[in-house]
Amino acid sequence: MHQQVAEAGSERELRDRLTQQGFLIYSIKPRAEIAKLGARGGKLDLEKFLIFNQQFVTLIRAGLPILKSLDLLAERLTDPKLGKHIQRVREEVRNGALLSDAFARQAIFPPIYVTSVLAGERSGSLAEVLERFIAYQKLALSVRKKLIVSMLYPAVLILLAFGLVVFLVTYVVPNFAQLYSSMGSQLPTPTQILIAVGTTARSYVVLGFFGLILALLGFRLWARTPSGKETVDRTVLKTPVAGEVWLKFQVAQFSRVMGTLLLGGIPLMAALDTAADSLGTQVLKKVLEQAAKLVREGQALSQALRTTKLFPALSIDMIEVGESTGALPAMLSSVAEFYEDDVSTRVTAALSLIEPAILIAMGCFVGFVLVSLYLPIFSLADSMR
Numbered sequence: 001m002h003q004q005v006a007e008a009g010s011e012r013e014l015r016d017r018l019t020q021q022g023f024l025i026y027s028i029k030p031r032a033e034i035a036k037l038g039a040r041g042g043k044l045d046l047e048k049f050l051i052f053n054q055q056f057v058t059l060i061r062a063g064l065p066i067l068k069s070l071d072l073l074a075e076r077l078t079d080p081k082l083g084k085h086i087q088r089v090r091e092e093v094r095n096g097a098l099l100s101d102a103f104a105r106q107a108i109f110p111p112i113y114v115t116s117v118l119a120g121e122r123s124g125s126l127a128e129v130l131e132r133f134i135a136y137q138k139l140a141l142s143v144r145k146k147l148i149v150s151m152l153y154p155a156v157l158i159l160l161a162f163g164l165v166v167f168l169v170t171y172v173v174p175n176f177a178q179l180y181s182s183m184g185s186q187l188p189t190p191t192q193i194l195i196a197v198g199t200t201a202r203s204y205v206v207l208g209f210f211g212l213i214l215a216l217l218g219f220r221l222w223a224r225t226p227s228g229k230e231t232v233d234r235t236v237l238k239t240p241v242a243g244e245v246w247l248k249f250q251v252a253q254f255s256r257v258m259g260t261l262l263l264g265g266i267p268l269m270a271a272l273d274t275a276a277d278s279l280g281t282q283v284l285k286k287v288l289e290q291a292a293k294l295v296r297e298g299q300a301l302s303q304a305l306r307t308t309k310l311f312p313a314l315s316i317d318m319i320e321v322g323e324s325t326g327a328l329p330a331m332l333s334s335v336a337e338f339y340e341d342d343v344s345t346r347v348t349a350a351l352s353l354i355e356p357a358i359l360i361a362m363g364c365f366v367g368f369v370l371v372s373l374y375l376p377i378f379s380l381a382d383s384m385r
Contacts, residue, residue, distance in 0.1 A: 173198025252339035259332035
């Protein structure tokens with residue numbers, strides 16, 4: 001999605017001028033209003049937003065006017081944050097604004113949604129376009145939930161393993177250290193190392209805990225900056241297994257958004273800009289900006305993506321087939337389905353290897369702790385014999 005500042009005598013004059021230049025207009029707003037819009041931004045509860053759209057489409061299908069539908073829904077939403085923005089949309093529409101402009105001015109709704117509403121307004125098939133968006137949102141939430149559920153057990157396992165390590169090192173080991181110091185016997189080297197680590201960790205456990213929290217908060221703030229996001233993205237992309245899975249997930253998301261927009265009647269360039277803006281990665285956004293520039297210069301989408309040397313070869317071949325047969329939206333949906341299944345399979349396979357690896361590592365650590373702690377007892381028993 002491209003933003004620019006321009007001067008004109010009125011909003012209508014500027015809209016007509018940009019439309020003649022081939023731009024698809026999301027919204028036009030005074031420069032002083034931009035700062036206010038940025039302050040309103042945030043994150044939507046996508047599940048509740050999906051429910052709102054299902055109800056919205058049902059009311060439109062029943063023949064109710066858009067304004068009456070918004071009136072009915074605005075007061076009945078269970079999410080106060082979403083309800084506040086829908087009420088603002090209703091007031092904008094009541095004052096004569098287009099529905100797409102009203103949604104765009106809230107600066108919180110996804111670009112793909114604003115573009116879909118705009119396409120529905122222009123084609124006179126708002127309900128059909130919103131139904132395609134609902135289908136897209138359901139698939140996106142389904143894939144996200146599947147990934148979260150797959151990673152839940154390993155995350156809990158890692159957390160419990162970390163807690164066990166902290167308990168052993170900061171509580172059990174220092175207690176054994178007091179016992180051995182009262183005996184005054186010579187300790188084996190592994191026991192001396194373990195006791196030194198345990199007593200030091202016990203002295204700094206609180207400080208280390210707060211230091212870890214501050215480090216995580218600092219990393220999170222840094223990762224939200226544009227340079228931080230790009231650095232994190234490039235680091236993840238270079239990771240041997242996770243990088244490939246992450247890239248395929250982003251390609252699937254891009255293809256799903258592109259296919260949905262093209263099916264809704266959005267022109268290729270506007271769909272490409274919106275799809276790039278919908279992604280959560282700075283690296284892929286830059287790559288797609290380069291591809292969009294090449295498409296504007298006359299290259300095919302598949303050739304422009306091939307020049308970026310980032311998209312998987314198979315996805316580019318499938319897009320090329322879609323372009324040559326005139327079935328690009330359907331082929332993009334196939335690309336999304338293929339890579340979503342591939343990501344799900346690879347994540348499941350990786351997690352099935354991670355779980356035993358964690359258990360083996362924990363077993364080795366606990367075994368080392370037990371052997372190191374009980375070695376002096378065995379030595380003492382041998383000396384008493």
